[in-house]
Amino acid sequence: MKITTRTESDALGTISVPKNAYYGSFTTRALANFQISGLTAPKYFRQSLGIVKLASCQANAELNQIQKKEAKAIDQAAHEFINGKFDAEFQIDIFQAGAGTPYNMNANEIIANRANEILKAPKGSYQFIHPNNHVNMSQSSNDVIPTAIRLATLMALKTLKIEAKKTILALKKKGTQFKTIIKVGRTHLEDAVPISLGQEFMAYASAITTTLKTLEESEKDLLTLGIGGTAIGTGINTHPLFQKTIVSKLTNLTHFKFKPASNLIETTHSMASLLKASSALRAMAVEINRIANDLRLLNMGPKAGIAEITLPEAEPGSSIMPGKVNPSIAECMNMICFQVIANDQAVSLGAQGGQLELNWFTPLIMWNLLFSIQILTNGLSMFHQDCIDGIKANSSQINHLFEHSLVTATALAPYLGYHQVALLVKEALKAKKPLREIIQSKNLFPPAKLTAILSPDKMIHPTLLPPKYTPSLL
Numbered sequence: 327m328k329i330t331t332r333t334e335s336d337a338l339g340t341i342s343v344p345k346n347a348y349y350g351s352f353t354t355r356a357l358a359n360f361q362i363s364g365l366t367a368p369k370y371f372r373q374s375l376g377i378v379k380l381a382s383c384q385a386n387a388e389l390n391q392i393q394k395k396e397a398k399a400i401d402q403a404a405h406e407f408i409n410g411k412f413d414a415e416f417q418i419d420i421f422q423a424g425a426g427t428p429y430n431m432n433a434n435e436i437i438a439n440r441a442n443e444i445l446k447a448p449k450g451s452y453q454f455i456h457p458n459n460h461v462n463m464s465q466s467s468n469d470v471i472p473t474a475i476r477l478a479t480l481m482a483l484k485t486l487k488i489e490a491k492k493t494i495l496a497l498k499k500k501g502t503q504f505k506t507i508i509k510v511g512r513t514h515l516e517d518a519v520p521i522s523l524g525q526e527f528m529a530y531a532s533a534i535t536t537t538l539k540t541l542e543e544s545e546k547d548l549l550t551l552g553i554g555g556t557a558i559g560t561g562i563n564t565h566p567l568f569q570k571t572i573v574s575k576l577t578n579l580t581h582f583k584f585k586p587a588s589n590l591i592e593t594t595h596s597m598a599s600l601l602k603a604s605s606a607l608r609a610m611a612v613e614i615n616r617i618a619n620d621l622r623l624l625n626m627g628p629k630a631g632i633a634e635i636t637l638p639e640a641e642p643g644s645s646i647m648p649g650k651v652n653p654s655i656a657e658c659m660n661m662i663c664f665q666v667i668a669n670d671q672a673v674s675l676g677a678q679g680g681q682l683e684l685n686w687f688t689p690l691i692m693w694n695l696l697f698s699i700q701i702l703t704n705g706l707s708m709f710h711q712d713c714i715d716g717i718k719a720n721s722s723q724i725n726h727l728f729e730h731s732l733v734t735a736t737a738l739a740p741y742l743g744y745h746q747v748a749l750l751v752k753e754a755l756k757a758k759k760p761l762r763e764i765i766q767s768k769n770l771f772p773p774a775k776l777t778a779i780l781s782p783d784k785m786i787h788p789t790l791l792p793p794k795y796t797p798s799l800l
Contacts, residue, residue, distance in 0.1 A: 371692055374481065490538045550586075
């Protein structure tokens with residue numbers, strides 16, 4: 327079917343634009359040029375970009391830089407853009423011209439054409455509202471896009487923090503449930519000293535709590551905005567009060583406590599605050615990946631492995647081996663964490679890639695940062711609901727492994743010395759007997775004393791040692 331078009335002109339000449347499109351010549355060229363990945367901007371970025379346009383309009387109106395009639399139409403169009411009315415027309419590939427100029431102009435054109443429509447002018451005429459002169463007034467892609475990314479990141483992090491806290495609570499619940507189950511603690515994957523299963527899970531909760539605090543700390547830098555710097559941070563073509571006014575408008579619109587950057591040139595070329603947020607996401611992914619690995623190891627079996635816990639069954643584990651069940655949720659979490667770590671590398675390269683007064687890698691930084699938040703958010707929701715909440719402890723297996731291990735040996739060192747205990751451990755291994763049995767055969771301690779020394783409950787926390795006992799036979 328032939329598409330009806332309208333003709334628009336720009337600095338490059340004339341171009342045909344779909345007649346009913348709200349976007350214009352710039353977006354048309356971008357859509358033709360950048361057919362790369364099929365990946366488009368996430369919802370939070372599109373909404374944030376619309377909010378920046380709305381705040382700019384309100385600031386310019388307050389400073390008498392734009393007429394009330396024009397401001398009212400732009401205000402309505404920006405609200406419709408934020409609410410998703412034009413999502414189908416905001417589809418430029420994330421791999422595009424640097425600094426996000428196509429994204430900025432895509433929004434400018436959509437809002438301008440809708441504002442003209444509101445004012446009873448045809449799309450493409452720009453009779454009353456122009457994309458550059460009105461919608462983009464007092465702005466540049468170079469300050470708009472970094473500001474929109476900061477806002478989008480803060481918006482997206484809200485849900486991630488909720489899921490992280492739910493994951494922490496789920497781990498703590500298991501920690502309380504398993505606090506009396508004493509098991510083999512392992513270092514280098516070898517038997518070490520006793521630990522409770524509850525202590526393991528409480529430590530997992532603590533690790534995620536630590537990374538959550540790091541993430542929350544990174545949010546503080548995102549509250550400093552460089553909007554008002556325009557092209558390179560000097561604020562050319564802005565009212566002297568524009569920066570202060572628009573930051574105030576953004577705070578009122580979003581309820582984030584934004585503050586103007588003290589050096590707008592820095593916020594135009596430096597993406598350090600976005601890198602800090604990405605690094606915090608990477609740190610969280612590293613810890614969650616480690617926890618997922620541990621759960622897989624502890625679940626290993628069910629008959630020929632450690633099998634100290636059982637993870638919930640999510641799906642059949644094999645297309646050829648009947649009855650096999652895999653730790654699918656934990657494996658999915660591993661893949662998510664690897665992707666977040668990889669995304670952070672892309673953000674790092676993008677942050678260092680800018681030169682002189684501009685970083686033009688902002689679309690790349692934006693997509694990887696928001697993608698990391700998205701998959702971590704969804705992954706943690708899955709992880710605590712479909713995995714952690716349903717974990718069961720296999721007490722009989724835990725007790726069996728503990729009783730046949732030598733993890734209580736360390737408790738004897740203060741009484742017999744490291745070297746002597748090492749010899750007893752070797753003897754027990756060679757004889758394939760429990761360590762307690764070897765010690766009893768040598769009459770090194772009275773039975774009650776030996777029982778007290780080898781009590782697992784006393785080995786999982788600091789305990790004052792009683793006066794040393796000198797055995798009668800070494």
